[in-house]
Amino acid sequence: MMRIGEVARRAGVTPRALRYYEEKGLLRARRDHNGYRVYEEDTVHAARNIARLLRAGLSSEDVARFGDCLRRERMDPSPDCAALLEVYTARLAMLDRRIEALTELRGRLAEEARRLRAAMAAHASDPDRSPGRREPVQA
């Protein structure tokens, strides 16, 4: 039984983040007589897991589907957590698409950079060109 500040410190997140997680249905909290949020021990694991998954690029909607599995320190799979697999699978596909897109983009940019470099080299060695141009072409 802890309050929000302690959970936050132990999980390495901010109280604001914890409230946000709750708002998004990732976390539940009971209330003390004075209205303060009260958390179980395993909430620390949950908060850690949530933050990890979000940093990893999952959306809060994705993470919500992990449900109680989040509360285990090491999110070991079990049959009741089958949804995890779907989420992972879908997300892997998404990542593959994003990686592919970035890679393609990288290729295009690299190509343009290559062209640019070549043209500049040609330019630099062109005798007609800029007589007093000092600076070397910087890589």
Added chain:
Amino acid sequence: MMRIGEVARRAGVTPRALRYYEEKGLLRARRDHNGYRVYEEDTVHAARNIARLLRAGLSSEDVARFGDCLRRERMDPSPDCAALLEVYTARLAMLDRRIEALTELRGRLAEEARRLRAAMAAHASDPDRSPGRREPVQA
């Protein structure tokens, strides 16, 4: 000499986008007596180039550094466009970092998915568990 609508059509962007580019210093426009924006021919190329580069993942700040080079149909390099190379290079590095991060994440997710699948398979083949050996665990 064209007005915004024509440039937009010919460049394949919206008038709103053109105003935005101008606001960000990517484009310049003169004004007609009535306040309408008036553009040169090469603005069509510029707009096309800008849109391309933005779609490619460059920021408008990056693109701003391309300056007048944008106005050439084929953004052929020349010494006064040396900044292009810097921008490309920096951006390639960024892309590499992003791709690397995503790839690493992909690896972690794939690993977790693998563990999960394995555990579920073990569960399914558990003699206590599965009475009739039916469907294989779905991928």
Added chain:
DNA sequence: TATGGGCTTGACGCCGGCGTCAAGGTCAAG
């Protein structure tokens, strides 16, 4: 009692590249 630290809800800010009204001016054609 007064202080001060922790807690509450509510709500705006951010970032980027525009989309999408809103309210109104301009001008050629019918």
Added chain:
DNA sequence: CTTGACCTTGACGCCGGCGTCAAGCCCATA
């Protein structure tokens, strides 16, 4: 003159994961 296409500036909306006030309650301690 009226229509209607095209133009203007201004300003809010979006999306996600919170950061960051603001205003105010709870409670232990000096």
